[in-house]
Amino acid sequence: MSPAKQPTRIKELSFKLGDNLSLKLLSLILATLGWLLAHGEQTYHETLVVPVDYFQPEALVLLNDAVLPSQVVIQVSGSRAALKGLTTQLRDGLVKYVVDLEEVEPGLTVHSFRRPPAGMSNLVTMQTVSPAEVEFRFDELSTRTLPVQLTVRGDLAPGYVETERTVEPALVTLMGARSELSELHAVPTVPLRLNTKRETVDQNVALDLSGMHMHPDSATSVRVNVGIAEVAGDGKVVGVPVTFGDGKRFTMDPATCTVSLFGPLPVLAELDSESLRAEVVGQLEQVGKPGTSDVVWDPQVSESGNPGVLIHVAHPRAGEVVVKGVEPRSFKVQSALAQEAPESDAQGN
Numbered sequence: 001m002s003p004a005k006q007p008t009r010i011k012e013l014s015f016k017l018g019d020n021l022s023l024k025l026l027s028l029i030l031a032t033l034g035w036l037l038a039h040g041e042q043t044y045h046e047t048l049v050v051p052v053d054y055f056q057p058e059a060l061v062l063l064n065d066a067v068l069p070s071q072v073v074i075q076v077s078g079s080r081a082a083l084k085g086l087t088t089q090l091r092d093g094l095v096k097y098v099v100d101l102e103e104v105e106p107g108l109t110v111h112s113f114r115r116p117p118a119g120m121s122n123l124v125t126m127q128t129v130s131p132a133e134v135e136f137r138f139d140e141l142s143t144r145t146l147p148v149q150l151t152v153r154g155d156l157a158p159g160y161v162e163t164e165r166t167v168e169p170a171l172v173t174l175m176g177a178r179s180e181l182s183e184l185h186a187v188p189t190v191p192l193r194l195n196t197k198r199e200t201v202d203q204n205v206a207l208d209l210s211g212m213h214m215h216p217d218s219a220t221s222v223r224v225n226v227g228i229a230e231v232a233g234d235g236k237v238v239g240v241p242v243t244f245g246d247g248k249r250f251t252m253d254p255a256t257c258t259v260s261l262f263g264p265l266p267v268l269a270e271l272d273s274e275s276l277r278a279e280v281v282g283q284l285e286q287v288g289k290p291g292t293s294d295v296v297w298d299p300q301v302s303e304s305g306n307p308g309v310l311i312h313v314a315h316p317r318a319g320e321v322v323v324k325g326v327e328p329r330s331f332k333v334q335s336a337l338a339q340e341a342p343e344s345d346a347q348g349n
Contacts, residue, residue: 160229
């Protein structure tokens with residue numbers, strides 16, 4: 001080969017090497033794009049929760065006892081990008097089920113959730129839905145004005161009486177299902193338990209509308225006033241101890257008595273022999289001398305200054321209690337010296 005032809009061969013060889021490199025790079029790019037395209041078309045599955053909005057008719061009353069589903073669970077499939085977009089839309093509140101019932105008639109209506117929710121992209125396919133449908137039962141909205149009937153349970157405790165009973169308002173206007181309101185003649189309240197009441201009741205009491213389907217604007221409660229007062233009457237307490245100021249030198253005969261009282265019966269019911277005490281007061285002629293002295297119960301003993309028996313009542317409401325009598329009325333106060341004297345005489349003899 002002549003020196004003059006060498007540069008030409010070198011240029012031809014360089015061109016062939018560069019041409020192969022370009023083809024290789026192009027093949028690599030095409031392969032990468034093919035992989036990305038195949039990867040992007042892969043199908044994914046996901047479970048999502050979709051909220052439900054209801055638009056109910058104003059002239060009808062819903063009779064469903066079960067709570068309407070506030071959300072629906074769907075299983076969907078699609079590309080990763082499509083599912084990601086759907087999740088974002090759900091988070092932003094752009095995808096939901098809308099149940100429009102404003103044009104329904106009284107009776108049974110069925111709504112299906114099998115169609116995709118509003119706002120869902122057609123790039124996503126819905127596979128399953130739960131619940132698949134929901135039933136609605138509607139009745140005509142009716143209004144009735146009826147008297148209120150106060151319901152009570154139990155009796156007042158002994159010693160209490162009911163003085164009055166009022167309900168305000170005496171008539172209430174109910175709004176609800178026509179079929180249910182047509183059967184009512186009066187509206188009862190929930191039971192008011194009287195056996196636990198000790199004073200006048202003045203409170204709101206709910207209407208007993210259990211099992212009924214009412215409009216939100218319907219009456220729900222009334223104001224109830226039940227006057228409760230204590231009854232005054234007679235009572236007795238037995239075994240009340242009789243005491244003298246100097247318990248060491250004197251004894252009482254008898255040592256206990258029965259006290260007759262008048263006052264509020266609930267107060268009398270709380271009194272017993274430990275709540276009362278019969279005390280001998282005043283100066284006795286035989287004090288310090290052998291022998292005995294008779295004293296009687298005297299309601300005015302504290303004012304006369306004469307010896308007598310005074311009844312003490314230990315109760316916060318003692319001022320409302322009147323002592324009517326004491327049995328026995330007379331008591332003997334015996335000096336301890338009188339008991340010792342016969343023994344001394346016997347020893348002297």
